[in-house]
Amino acid sequence: MKIPGSYLFLAGALAALGAGWVGFPHVIYKSRPQPVDFSHKTHADKAGLKCEDCHAFRDDGTFAGIPPLEKCAGCHASAMGSTAAEKNFIDRYVTPNREPAWADYARQPENVFFSHISHVKLGGLKCEECHGEMGASDTLRVYQEDRIGGYSRDIWGASPPRNMAGAAPGMKMDDCVDCHRRQGLSHSCLDCHK
Amino acid sequence: MQKTRREILLFMGGGAAGAMLTPAPWRLITDTAIWSENWPGIPRPAAGEVSERYTNCALCPAGCAVRARLVNGQPVSLAGAAGHPWSRGAMCAFGLTAHHLPYHPDRLKVGSASEAETAAAVADAMARRGAGEKAAVLDLAPGRAASAVYRRAMAAVKDGVYLTPERPLGGARVDLSKARTVLSLGVPLFAGWGTPGNLYTARANFRLIQAEPYESATAALSDEWLAIKPGSEAILAAALAGKIPNTDAAVATGLAEQRIVDVGLSLRANGPSVVLAPENSPEVFELNRALGAFGKTLVADDSAEHGAPDGATLASVPDGSIRVLFLDESVPGAHIPWKAIERKLVPSNPLVVAFAWSREGYGRHAHFVLPAAVYPEMLTDIPSALDSPAPMFRLAAPLVAAPAGMIDPVAFVAKTAGIDPGNPLREKADAIQKAGRGSVFTPAGGKSTPVRSLKPDDFWKALNNGATWMGEPAAGTSFAKPASTLAAGDASDFRLAVAFTGAHFATLASPLMAKLYQDSDLRLAPDTVALHPDTARAAGLADAARGKLETAYGACAVGLVLDAAVPKGLLRVAPGPETLDICGANTRAKVAAL
Numbered sequence: 001m002k003i004p005g006s007y008l009f010l011a012g013a014l015a016a017l018g019a020g021w022v023g024f025p026h027v028i029y030k031s032r033p034q035p036v037d038f039s040h041k042t043h044a045d046k047a048g049l050k051c052e053d054c055h056a057f058r059d060d061g062t063f064a065g066i067p068p069l070e071k072c073a074g075c076h077a078s079a080m081g082s083t084a085a086e087k088n089f090i091d092r093y094v095t096p097n098r099e100p101a102w103a104d105y106a107r108q109p110e111n112v113f114f115s116h117i118s119h120v121k122l123g124g125l126k127c128e129e130c131h132g133e134m135g136a137s138d139t140l141r142v143y144q145e146d147r148i149g150g151y152s153r154d155i156w157g158a159s160p161p162r163n164m165a166g167a168a169p170g171m172k173m174d175d176c177v178d179c180h181r182r183q184g185l186s187h188s189c190l191d192c193h194k
Numbered sequence: 195m196q197k198t199r200r201e202i203l204l205f206m207g208g209g210a211a212g213a214m215l216t217p218a219p220w221r222l223i224t225d226t227a228i229w230s231e232n233w234p235g236i237p238r239p240a241a242g243e244v245s246e247r248y249t250n251c252a253l254c255p256a257g258c259a260v261r262a263r264l265v266n267g268q269p270v271s272l273a274g275a276a277g278h279p280w281s282r283g284a285m286c287a288f289g290l291t292a293h294h295l296p297y298h299p300d301r302l303k304v305g306s307a308s309e310a311e312t313a314a315a316v317a318d319a320m321a322r323r324g325a326g327e328k329a330a331v332l333d334l335a336p337g338r339a340a341s342a343v344y345r346r347a348m349a350a351v352k353d354g355v356y357l358t359p360e361r362p363l364g365g366a367r368v369d370l371s372k373a374r375t376v377l378s379l380g381v382p383l384f385a386g387w388g389t390p391g392n393l394y395t396a397r398a399n400f401r402l403i404q405a406e407p408y409e410s411a412t413a414a415l416s417d418e419w420l421a422i423k424p425g426s427e428a429i430l431a432a433a434l435a436g437k438i439p440n441t442d443a444a445v446a447t448g449l450a451e452q453r454i455v456d457v458g459l460s461l462r463a464n465g466p467s468v469v470l471a472p473e474n475s476p477e478v479f480e481l482n483r484a485l486g487a488f489g490k491t492l493v494a495d496d497s498a499e500h501g502a503p504d505g506a507t508l509a510s511v512p513d514g515s516i517r518v519l520f521l522d523e524s525v526p527g528a529h530i531p532w533k534a535i536e537r538k539l540v541p542s543n544p545l546v547v548a549f550a551w552s553r554e555g556y557g558r559h560a561h562f563v564l565p566a567a568v569y570p571e572m573l574t575d576i577p578s579a580l581d582s583p584a585p586m587f588r589l590a591a592p593l594v595a596a597p598a599g600m601i602d603p604v605a606f607v608a609k610t611a612g613i614d615p616g617n618p619l620r621e622k623a624d625a626i627q628k629a630g631r632g633s634v635f636t637p638a639g640g641k642s643t644p645v646r647s648l649k650p651d652d653f654w655k656a657l658n659n660g661a662t663w664m665g666e667p668a669a670g671t672s673f674a675k676p677a678s679t680l681a682a683g684d685a686s687d688f689r690l691a692v693a694f695t696g697a698h699f700a701t702l703a704s705p706l707m708a709k710l711y712q713d714s715d716l717r718l719a720p721d722t723v724a725l726h727p728d729t730a731r732a733a734g735l736a737d738a739a740r741g742k743l744e745t746a747y748g749a750c751a752v753g754l755v756l757d758a759a760v761p762k763g764l765l766r767v768a769p770g771p772e773t774l775d776i777c778g779a780n781t782r783a784k785v786a787a788l
Contacts (some may be wrong), residue, residue, distance in 0.1 A: 006205045012208025013215075020216020062244045109231065110270070134314065148225035150232050194271065 029144040029153055036093070037085040041138045047075075051127045051135055057174060063116035065090040069099045076139065101144035105154040106171055113194045123183075130156075201524060217469075237625045248275055248637040248660025250576055252569035252590035253526050255337075256389035257576035258285045259637050259660060262593050264294070269293040270594045274391070275637040277717025280582065280662060281423075282391030291704035295568050297595060298437060298705050300553045303597050305564040309606070312562040314548060316610055319518045319545035323353065327540055328523060331607060332357045334527030335579030336505065339618035340604045344522070345505065347611035351353040354507035354611070359528035360474055362580070365504060366492040369583040369667070370396035374492045375460060375467040377403045377434075379427040379478065379572070380693070383412045388581035404762055407761045408693065420457065423448040424691035424764040425782065431469065431477035434458045435484050466490045473779040488682035493583045493667060513537050520610075522603045523546040523555045525574055528583065532559050532775040533747030549603035554771050566603055567596035577621055589619065589628055589657045613696040620654060627653045632665035688745060688782035690729065720770025722753040722783065726762045730754065730758040733785045743767070745783045749777040754785070 045051045054067045062065025073094045079086055093100050108114060119125045127135060144153035169175065173192075179185035205356070213219055225338055230236075243705060245263055251258045251272075272293055274283040279483060295301075296708055305312070329351050331344040336358040336727035348354030370393065381387050383402065404416035405427060413419040422430060426447040433443030445449040452567035461467040468491035470476040508530060516538050536559070547558035551568035566572070570593040578586045608615035626632070630646035637660050645653060645658065645663060646696070647685065656664070695718050708717075723743055727736065734753060736740050743752045743765070761767050767773050767785055 003201070005201070007671075008201050008204040009208035011209075012210075013212030014208075016212030017216055018211040020213055020218040024216065024218040028218075028225070058244075061245075108226075146225060147211040148232075149228045151228075169452075 009075075025153075030147055031142045033102065033142050034103060034140040036089045036102075038089075038140050039085070039138050040135050044135060055127075059062055061091055061115075061117045066102045066104065069093060069097065073097075077101050077161070102143070105141075105143065105150060105152045106172065107155075112192050114192065115146075130171060132169060198637040204587060230334070233652065247568060247591075247593060248565045249294060249593060250588040250662065251285065252464050252576050253292055254572055255335075255577045256281070256579050256581075257285075257393065257586065257588045257590075257662075258289055258389060259283075259588075259635075259662060260285070261637065261660075264593070267594075270510045275660065277640045278637060279642065280389070280392060280579070280586070280664065281389055282304075282395055284391035286390050287387070287707060288703045291707045293570060294704035294706055295551075295595075296571055298552060302550055302553050302557065302563065302565045302570075304599065305562070305601070306557075306632065307561075307562055309564060312564060313610065316547060318519060319543075320351075320610070322543075323517045326353065326354045326376050328355050328511065328514065328515050329518040329520075330355045330357050330511070331522065332508070332519045332535065333505065333525055333682060334359060334521075335525040336361075336528070337356050337390060338525070339622045340522070341505075342622075343447060343604050343608055343613075343615045343618050344520075347613055350611045352448075352680050353461065355506055355511060357511065358505040359530055360507050360509075361504065361528075362471065362473055364474055364479070364493065366488070366494055367578070367583050368470065368581045369491050369493055370400065370468075370581055372466050373400045373468045375401045375403070376407065376459060377457070377466045377467065377469045378412065378416075379431060379469065380404075380406045381412070381470040381472050381473040382410065384415050385411045387470075389579045392579070392581055393740070396746060401460070402621055403460070404542070406757065407691065407764045408766065410460065418457075420447075420449060421761070422455070422530065424693075424761060427471065428475055428477045430454065431471070431475065431481045434461065434469075435477065435481040439475065456723075461485055468492060484650035508534065508538060511538050511768060516540065519543055519544065519546045520603070520607050521546065521550075521556050522607075523557075523568075523569065524549050524551055524572065524603055529774060530633070531745075531747045531778040531781075532556060534778065547606075549601060549606070553592070557772065559775075565599060565604065566595075567592075567600045570594060570773075571600075573619065575622065582664075583667040585633070585667075587622065587657070587663040588661075589661065591658045601615070610753055623657055624650050624653050626663055626665075632663055634661050634663050635773060636661045638768055667687045688784050690725075690763055690767050690785070692745070692767050692777050692781045692783050692784050694777070695724075695766050695768045704781075718755060718766070718768035719753060720768055721750070721772045722755055722768045724755040724760050724768075725764070726760045726767040727756045729760075729762050729765075730756055732783070734787055735785060738787065741788055743773065743783055743786050743787045744774070744775045744786060745781050747781075748779075749778055750787075752787055 037140065043054075054071060056067070057066050058064055067187075075091055076086065076094055079090060092098070120127075145151070155171040157172070157175065176192065177187045208344065235787050236629070242265055244263065245267070247264060249260050249262060251260050252385060258281035261273050261275045262269045263271045263273070270293070272285070272290055274281060274285040274673045276283040294300050307315070323329065329348070333344050333356065335341075345356045348356040368388070370388075374398070376383075383393065383404070387393075398450045401418075402416040403420060404410075405420040406412045406728055407422060407424040409419065409421070422428070422448065426771065427437065429443050429446040429451070431436045434438050434457065440451045440454045443449075443454055448453070450638045461469075465485065466487065467485045468487045469478050469481045469485065482548040483486060485539040488494075502760050514537070517540050519535070519539065535556070545562070546560040547564065548555065548557040549562070549564050549566040551566050557563035569590050572590065573592055574588075574590050576588045581726065604615050604618065627645055627650050633642045633644050634648065634656055635642045636656050648656065710716075730736055733741070736755055738750060741754050742749050751771060752767075757766075767777055
């Protein structure tokens with residue numbers, strides 16, 4: 001039976017589309033769960049914490065990022081609730097005083113200078129504008145790391161052509177430049193690559 | 195079912211077209227571009243607490259105050275310390291990227307032999323010295339606390355000699371704050387000379403006349419550029435001092451006679467004036483004396499706090515007389531062509547020990563190379579700046595730990611000589627504190643404090659945190675007239691003047707910056723010579739990409755770049771391992787076919 005050439009071409013295109021959109025993400029990313037089943041939602045709703053209560057600025061204005069164990073242990077030296085996640089956290093990290101190996105969804109290259117305080121205090125940006133609804137999440141997504149580039153899948157943002165999935169706005173250089181351009185702000189190389 | 199080649203190609207064509215509509219190829223392009231970030235050996239500063247430390251840059255005697263930003267204890271950026279009374283928050287491009295130096299691809303981490311093996315070889319060579327054969331230390335950055343130990347060590351050794359490079363202006367220091375007119379005879383005032391912060395502060399108050407064959411960065415920033423013929427700087431100085439007729443000088447320099455007269459009038463009418471030259475020269479000495487610069491814009495460096503006075507110069511040592519030579523190039527210092535050093539060694543079986551942080555320096559010629567720490571790993575003091583009338587004492591305090599196995603040159607030489615090196619830095623600090631003169635600026639607090647109000651331990655602690663001690667301006671009036679400075683080689687054979695395209699230590703600067711410079715065509719590649727097309731044609735090199743550069747010291751192969759902007763008769767030489775071996779200050783050369 002002779003198959004028309006257009007069908008063969010279409011079959012090849014469909015196979016590539018399937019491989020590129022479905023298979024490729026499984027190949028390019030390796031996954032690992034976060035060390036603790038952490039709920040931002042619980043901390044925000046039940047404890048009434050705001051983002052900056054844990055992700056604080058230091059006295060000199062630098063951003064502390066993911067809080068150290070010491071900060072968590074301030075409240076969780078002993079169990080406050082009855083969840084398995086909290087018990088696991090206390091047993092595995094607080095009691096032996098071992099820092100959890102958090103995976104950073106927003107890690108940026110070392111050659112980028114980014115000041116949280118100037119964006120939050122001067123620019124008036126809300127955390128959600130870059131980090132999405134992370135603060136309302138009930139569980140931490142599995143961390144997906146690009147096998148070649150080494151960066152999180154999340155920095156590509158939600159735009160399907162860029163990432164095939166994603167829950168937060170992008171954190172690529174193009175996203176920074178786009179925002180600065182929209183705001184009429186300077187966006188030359190040396191603004192970030194100092 | 196059998197497939198034809200056409201069917202397979204159609205299927206593959208469809209696959210290729212479909213793939214273009216998926217993120218896969220585009221992601222792979224991006225990923226492979228940033229793949230290099232993950233290669234082994236790439237320094238990876240750990241995320242962590244951001245902190246700040248102060249130190250002083252040890253790359254040159256300017257010793258600019260540095261504010262280092264550290265992440266998790268690792269320096270990630272350097273900047274000038276704002277408010278500093280001397281360096282005024284400014285730094286040069288080399289200093290700003292100095293934290294890359296420990297990761298230089300040419301970094302020397304393992305020596306050619308162990309310290310014990312080297313010591314045994316040195317002891318054997320010292321014992322084998324014949325009558326009059328010398329042991330010597332060549333200190334390329336004199337005026338440090340280490341220099342005093344080297345001097346003591348060589349004094350303790352029979353026929354020991356402590357060698358230092360000849361200093362520009364006979365070691366006199368320049369007080370630009372008092373100058374109203376500055377005549378620079380090819381000095382790269384805005385490209386590595388002096389302290390950037392002090393220079394730009396003083397710049398508003400003086401008129402700069404730059405005499406130089408080509409339009410260098412300094413010439414472009416000068417008030418008046420005298421485009422003189424290559425190699426005629428000394429003749430211009432002699433004419434301005436009234437030692438030779440202006441008519442003769444006009445022919446030799448290519449300047450109009452009236453212009454030479456006008457420059458002379460300007461220097462005398464708009465004083466105080468000073469004449470700067472890259473090396474000692476009797477013509478420049480005479481001109482400065484005629485202008486009354488000594489004691490005003492030039493101050494004698496006779497203060498004890500300026501460090502050990504000059505040692506013997508290499509020229510004063512007979513050829514073929516040094517059996518054992520120690521070369522300390524752990525701190526970037528002056529440059530002497532290797533061939534000029536080599537001729538001082540005994541003809542058979544000399545022993546040269548180099549203390550080096552890079553594989554590209556004198557160590558290439560040494561019999562033993564011992565690895566040494568480099569700024570910002572090392573603790574060292576910095577000699578007083580050339581443009582500082584007052585003595586200074588600053589420490590380059592380590593920002594990162596040196597790799598294991600680094601050798602302390604001072605301890606090695608002292609042990610060889612059988613003396614106790616003590617703690618020369620602390621001893622120098624204590625002596626300054628005890629004398630009680632001058633003040634200390636602490637960058638962290640931004641305050642100056644009289645040194646007499648500090649206890650010795652507090653002074654030492656402040657120095658280790660980047661403080662700068664500044665004494666009282668030197669008041670010496672004794673200036674030695676230099677001996678004649680002849681161009682190296684026979685001028686009748688070597689007709690072309692050599693001008694380096696930057697600081698001689700540029701080859702050992704930040705690898706990142708060096709790459710950017712070269713990728714952007716901002717700097718000639720090492721061991722490359724730029725020359726006028728007519729100069730190349732006269733040498734039979736009109737279409738050659740490579741040629742042979744010859745000086746009185748030797749010859750080497752170089753790359754050639756034809757540039758009509760380079761004056762005829764001049765060779766612009768990019769510093770590199772090969773060219774530095776045969777070129778020094780005031781060198782004349784020729785180019786020929788390979």
